[in-house]
Structures are given as C-alpha cells and as structure tokens.
Amino acid sequence: MKCFTSDPASEPASVLYARCTVDLGSGKTRYEDVPCRNLEDVLGGFGRSFQILAERDIRDAYCDANPLIVNTGLLTGSSAMTGLRTYFSGYSPIKESRKGLPAAIWSTGSGNFGAKFKWTGLDELIFENRSPEPVYALIRESVDGPVVELKPAGHLVGLSTHAKMMALQNEYGSNAHFAAIGQAGEQWENVYMGAVALSTDNQLKSGEDKMRFAGRGGMGSLMGYKNLLALVAQSSDKIKPLTAEVKKVNINVVKGGGSARLQPISRGGGGGTWAAYDVMQVFNAVPVNNFRPQGNDLPEKLFRENVEPQFVIKSEACFRCGITCHNNVHEKRGDGSAGRFLAKFDYEPLNLLGTNLGIHDAAQAASLIHLSDNYGMDSISLGVTVSYVLSYNERHPEQPLLNGARFGEYAGIRELVEQAGTGNLPEIGHGSKRLSESTGETSYAYHVKGLELPAYQPETNPGYAWAIAGGHMSMGTYGLLTREGKSDMDSWVEGITRTKLQIVGFDMIGLCKFFDITKGICTQMVVDCIKSEFDMDVTAEDLAAAVRRAFLRGLALELRQGYEKSEYTLPAEVWERPNQNIKLPNITSPEFIAELQKRVWEIFEPELEGLLPEIGQKGR
Amino acid sequence: MKVTIKLVGPFRDGRFKENVREYPSAVSVLEVVDELRIPRPLLGIVLINDIHARIEDELHDGDTLCLLPLLDGG
Numbered sequence: 001m002k003c004f005t006s007d008p009a010s011e012p013a014s015v016l017y018a019r020c021t022v023d024l025g026s027g028k029t030r031y032e033d034v035p036c037r038n039l040e041d042v043l044g045g046f047g048r049s050f051q052i053l054a055e056r057d058i059r060d061a062y063c064d065a066n067p068l069i070v071n072t073g074l075l076t077g078s079s080a081m082t083g084l085r086t087y088f089s090g091y092s093p094i095k096e097s098r099k100g101l102p103a104a105i106w107s108t109g110s111g112n113f114g115a116k117f118k119w120t121g122l123d124e125l126i127f128e129n130r131s132p133e134p135v136y137a138l139i140r141e142s143v144d145g146p147v148v149e150l151k152p153a154g155h156l157v158g159l160s161t162h163a164k165m166m167a168l169q170n171e172y173g174s175n176a177h178f179a180a181i182g183q184a185g186e187q188w189e190n191v192y193m194g195a196v197a198l199s200t201d202n203q204l205k206s207g208e209d210k211m212r213f214a215g216r217g218g219m220g221s222l223m224g225y226k227n228l229l230a231l232v233a234q235s236s237d238k239i240k241p242l243t244a245e246v247k248k249v250n251i252n253v254v255k256g257g258g259s260a261r262l263q264p265i266s267r268g269g270g271g272g273t274w275a276a277y278d279v280m281q282v283f284n285a286v287p288v289n290n291f292r293p294q295g296n297d298l299p300e301k302l303f304r305e306n307v308e309p310q311f312v313i314k315s316e317a318c319f320r321c322g323i324t325c326h327n328n329v330h331e332k333r334g335d336g337s338a339g340r341f342l343a344k345f346d347y348e349p350l351n352l353l354g355t356n357l358g359i360h361d362a363a364q365a366a367s368l369i370h371l372s373d374n375y376g377m378d379s380i381s382l383g384v385t386v387s388y389v390l391s392y393n394e395r396h397p398e399q400p401l402l403n404g405a406r407f408g409e410y411a412g413i414r415e416l417v418e419q420a421g422t423g424n425l426p427e428i429g430h431g432s433k434r435l436s437e438s439t440g441e442t443s444y445a446y447h448v449k450g451l452e453l454p455a456y457q458p459e460t461n462p463g464y465a466w467a468i469a470g471g472h473m474s475m476g477t478y479g480l481l482t483r484e485g486k487s488d489m490d491s492w493v494e495g496i497t498r499t500k501l502q503i504v505g506f507d508m509i510g511l512c513k514f515f516d517i518t519k520g521i522c523t524q525m526v527v528d529c530i531k532s533e534f535d536m537d538v539t540a541e542d543l544a545a546a547v548r549r550a551f552l553r554g555l556a557l558e559l560r561q562g563y564e565k566s567e568y569t570l571p572a573e574v575w576e577r578p579n580q581n582i583k584l585p586n587i588t589s590p591e592f593i594a595e596l597q598k599r600v601w602e603i604f605e606p607e608l609e610g611l612l613p614e615i616g617q618k619g620r
Numbered sequence: 621m622k623v624t625i626k627l628v629g630p631f632r633d634g635r636f637k638e639n640v641r642e643y644p645s646a647v648s649v650l651e652v653v654d655e656l657r658i659p660r661p662l663l664g665i666v667l668i669n670d671i672h673a674r675i676e677d678e679l680h681d682g683d684t685l686c687l688l689p690l691l692d693g694g
Binding site: 256260261262265268269270271275276278279280282304305479482483484485514517518583 | 628629630632633659661662664665667670671672686688689690691692
C-alpha cells in the first residue's frame with residue numbers, strides 16, 4: 001500500500017495498492033500499483049473485490065472469466081490485534097439464484113497466511129483463467145518487490161488440506177505460511193462447497209491439523225477448478241513496533257468487554273463460541289435433527305461441562321491474539337495429559353456436524369469435524385446438506401436417499417461425509433438447494449439464496465434473507481431476538497437496514513469480528529489504529545458510510561445475478577410447521593415476513609441505484 | 621421475598637445451576653448480579669419469568685431470574 005494522503009475518504013486515488021494478476025493459462029504475471037476508487041478500495045477485502053467482480057458478466061462459476069481474488073484488508077498484518085484476515089472472492093459455485101446464475105461471494109479466515117501475504121508487499125492477487133496442470137503459487141518478497149511464481153503441484157494432488165501444508169512446509173521452512181484446498185476442492189465438479197484452509201503458527205509448530213478456514217461459498221472449489229491447489233506466502237515478519245495508541249486499543253480488545261464471551265473460562269471469559277450452546281438451549285433454539293429443536297435436553301450432551309470430563313480442552317489463540325477463543329479438543333491420556341488432537345470445537349461445526357445430525361457423542365462429532373476440515377469442506381454447507389438427507393430419509397423410510405442414513409446413525413453419516421469429501425457424492429457436494437430441488441421437497445432445505453444456514457434457527461433471525469455472503473456473519477441480526485429481545489417490526493427494519501449490516505466492515509478491513517463484534521469497525525478504536533499505522537485521518541462516520549456502500553453493492557450484485565425479491569425469505573418449513581418448542585416470540589409468520597420485506601426494500605432499493613459499474617467496463 | 625435464580629453456562633462455575641434465594645423486596649437484577657459476583661461484561665441476557673428484561677429491573681416475590689452470558693458470533 002502506498003499512501004500519499006492523510007485523507008483517504010476524500011482523496012482515495014492518492015492511495016495505491018499493489019496488485020498482481022496471474023494468468024493461470026499462460027503463466028504470465030502483471031504487477032501494478034492501483035489507485036483506489038473510494039474508501040472501500042482503501043479498506044480492502046470484499047469492499048474492493050466486489051467492485052472488480054461487478055465489472056464482469058459471469059453466468060457460470062466454473063468459467064475462465066470468473067476470477068479468484070485473494071486480498072487482504074488495510075489492517076491485515078498490522079500490529080492491531082486480530083489483524084490476520086485473508087479474503088477469497090469470486091462468483092460462487094454453490095450460491096446461485098433461482099435463475100441459475102452464480103452469486104458473488106467472499107470468504108475469509110485468520111491464521112498467519114494473510115499477514116505473510118501482506119508482508120511480501122502484495123495487497124491483492126487475481127487469478128485469471130485456469131491452469132492446464134495442477135500448480136501452486138509462491139508469493140515471496142524480493143528486493144524489487146513482491147514476486148509471484150507458479151510451481152508444479154503434482155506432488156500435492158490428493159492430499160488433505162493439512163498434508164498439503166506439511167509438504168509445503170518441508171519445502172519452504174519456517175518463514176512461510178500456506179493456503180490450501182483439500183480433496184474436496186480438487187473434486188470441484190462434484191463438490192461446490194470446497195473451503196480454503198489457512199495455516200496457523202500452532203499448526204506448523206505442533207504438526208497438528210489446527211488450520212483456520214475461509215469456508216463459505218465454495219472458494220476452495222473455485223481454486224480447484226483453476227487447478228490451483230495451494231498458495232505459499234514467504235516473507236520475513238514485518239510487523240510494526242507497537243505504538244502506544246495501538247497498544248491501548250489491543251488492551252481494550254482483551255479487557256474492554258467486547259470479546260469477553262470468547263475468552264477462556266479460566267480467565268473469566270465465556271469459553272469461545274461453544275458457549276452459544278448453553279445460551280440457545282435456554283430458548284430451546286439449538287438446532288436438532290435438521291433445525292427441529294424438540295424442547296428436550298438432548299443438546300446438553302455437547303455442552304462443554306459434559307464434554308470436558310472425558311477430554312483435554314486447550315484454550316489456544318491465533319498468532320498474537322489475546323482473545324484466545326479456540327477450544328482445541330484432545331484425547332485425554334490415562335495420566336490426564338493431552339493426547340491426540342481431535343478437533344476445534346466452535347459452535348457452528350459442532351452443532352451442524354453434531355446435534356443437528358442427531359449426533360450427541362463428542363468424539364463422533366469431533367471425528368466428523370476433523371474429516372470436514374481435512375477434506376477442506378465448508379462445515380456449515382456440509383452439515384446442513386447431510387441433515388437434509390437425514391430428514392428426507394426420516395420422511396421416506398421406504399425410499400431413502402443415498403445410503404439411507406438416519407439421524408444419529410454415526411457410521412452411515414460418516415460414510416456420507418467421506419463420500420462427499422472425496423467427490424463421490426455430488427448429491428451432497430452440490431448443496432442443499434440443488435438436492436432439494438431434485439427431490440421436489442424444498443421446504444426443509446435450510447438454505448437462504450442457495451447458501452446453507454449456520455446454527456442459529458431461522459425462527460430467530462429473518463435477517464438471514466438479506467445476508468449477502470451467507471448466514472449470520474454478513475447480517476448481524478442473529479442476536480436481535482435472542483439476545484436483545486426485539487420482536488417488533490421497527491427494531492427489525494432498523495437492524496437489517498442500518499445497524500446490523502455494519503458487521504460486514506470486518507470483512508473489509510482485515511480484522512476478525514471478535515475484535516469488537518457488537519460495535520463493528522466504525523469505532524474510535526479502529527480510527528486510532530488506522531491513524532497510528534498509516535497516518536490517515538478517517539472518521540467513524542466515513543467508515544460507516546463505506547461499509548454501507550459495500551454492503552449495498554453486494555445486494556445490488558445479487559439482484560443483477562438474477563435474484564428475485566421472493567428469494568429473500570426463509571425455508572418454508574418455518575411457517576408451514578411452526579416449531580412450538582422454541583421459547584421465543586414468533587417473528588417469522590408469513591405476515592411478519594411480508595411486512596418486513598416491504599419495509600426493508602423501501603429503504604434499500606432507492607440506494608442501490610448507480611452502485612454497480614457497467615458490465616464489461618474496465619475499471620482501470 | 622423468594623426469587624428463583626437460574627444460571628447458564630460459565631456462570632454456574634463455582635455457583636449453582638438453580639437456587640431459590642431470599643432477597644429484600646424490590647431488589648434489582650443488578651444487585652443480584654453483583655451479589656453473585658457475576659462479571660458484568662460477560663452478562664448478555666437477562667430473563668425474568670422467561671421474558672427479556674433489563675439489568676435495572678426490580679424483582680418481585682416468586683419471580684424466576686435467568687442470567688445468561690453474551691451471545692456473539694458462532
């Protein structure tokens with residue numbers, strides 16, 4: 001990043017970012033310093049990548065004109081805590097409109113790859129076309145600036161995400177970090193939900209498969225289509241000395257309360273996202289058996305307090321992050337010490353590959369998470385599509401789908417995961433939308449706009465309909481009813497159209513959402529970090545306006561890809577078979593949804609005008 | 621007056637899951653939270669008789685107070 005202004009909101013063109021474009025077909029590379037068009041470009045992430053995607057007319061995700069854009073955010077690699085994010089953007093193989101057009105998507109993860117990538121001197125890497133042979137990309141620093149080279153990757157073919165990274169670590173040593181797909185991404189024709197795994201310090205030092213993931217939207221499958229199996233970022237560490245201002249912010253991130261729930265219980269925190277189980281169960285809102293909570297105590301079997309006696313749970317962290325939100329579950333040896341690493345227990349994968357499949361045994365759930373991670377699949381899309389199969393089989397015991405597995409049948413479910421992960425079950429690999437359309441029973445396929453729902457019941461979150469990159473992480477209304485107790489129309493309209501959409505700011509700037517998930521990025525803390533790291537004066541209002549424009553651009557892009565307003569809704573089972581067990585006010589009646597749709601579009605629609613460039617227009 | 625207190629998740633550690641306790645009339649949720657030494661930054665949801673409530677709200681004889689940690693992300 002080259003900054004020739006202290007006022008990037010008014011003079012964005014005086015900020016230039018370093019881009020490399022790689023033609024995977026010819027192997028040619030082009031380097032350029034690109035002037036920013038607006039503050040979204042300066043902030044980075046999907047705020048920038050969606051403007052590039054909007055210039056293209058893409059009708060099939062698996063076409064050479066669909067780029068894979070790898071970029072970072074302004075604060076990736078900075079001394080601000082959680083500044084580790086890498087973003088992968090492109091048109092999604094799995095998220096599609098009813099008209100069959102692919103939606104633009106981004107996916108993001110932490111790990112150390114993003115910082116290493118940034119430290120090579122590159123801000124953005126665009127992969128065009130596809131390689132005739134399997135390759136990986138080496139991104140390295142040099143005296144003349146960043147260099148990107150393509151290398152043969154035949155030796156990586158067929159390896160898991162973790163095994164690919166271990167093989168590359170042997171070649172590149174301790175100064176490199178990795179992004180890799182697994183077998184699922186390699187089988188892109190039959191798996192649309194491939195994830196990109198990102199290496200962590202913990203993983204490379206311990207040899208244990210403790211990766212992080214950019215899971216949503218099938219960016220790993222797009223990588224696989226391009227015959228690009230991995231990325232290597234090799235650079236010396238270039239973190240700036242911690243200034244007093246950023247130090248104060250970092251202390252506030254850890255001690256200021258914003259990340260309290262995510263910190264270890266031993267430090268007085270809530271114990272990571274796993275603790276959502278306990279909270280949601282009070283409302284009988286933990287998804288069970290394909291999002292049908294039964295009003296019983298079955299979900300409690302995977303409560304931490306019931307798992308902890310049999311396993312060793314290590315509280316661990318991303319590089320230099322004081323939040324320490326990871327709960328890494330290990331076997332417990334006879335002497336009580338930690339044995340083999342089993343899986344990281346986060347709320348989403350644990351629920352969607354556990355309780356929501358009728359699996360209530362922690363070791364079995366861990367095994368399914370482990371498989372999903374190593375095949376390189378989005379655990380949300382995988383879990384929800386498998387739960388659809390199990391639900392179908394429960395309804396059609398005489399003519400079940402696939403192997404006939406039912407809720408709670410571990411062996412059969414494991415077989416489905418293994419077959420899907422290796423590309424042998426396109427029925428699952430293509431996601432719940434396509435599968436449910438093929439069976440004709442769409443009402444209990446728990447996706448919105450083609451992307452599977454995370455582990456928050458749709459009955460608690462009609463805001464899902466306007467999430468632009470799936471689930472709750474691109475529309476922060478998932479706690480509006482459960483946490484804040486809001487069930488009135490005005491609060492929901494305000495949440496969706498104004499306050500809760502701001503969550504996507506984290507997917508621009510390079511910070512993890514746990515930096516301050518309740519307040520977003522439009523805070524003095526972020527303003528102070530930008531000032532300290534880049535000597536730029538940006539106000540919280542500037543940031544809020546840029547985030548809003550970026551969100552609306554995403555919405556406009558959905559509409560251009562053929563989405564109709566009737567697709568901004570929830571799975572029909574929610575109102576066709578209202579779940580009386582959920583102990584929360586009903587805010588998903590057809591009448592409520594219809595009124596919400598009307599009022600939300602009344603606000604959004606006038607603002608969508610002119611946000612997208614003309615298709616085919618070359619921005620630069 | 622008697623109030624049933626239910627604690628959720630890490631709030632149970634070193635405390636209890638459910639307990640009927642004696643309080644002076646018109647005690648506030650905040651006073652109960654402090655009495656139980658529950659860290660305020662971790663308190664996310666307050667339910668009185670299964671209805672969302674505020675930390676300033678007063679409790680009455682026979683109420684059930686449920687204290688839940690924050691719900692953020694997943």
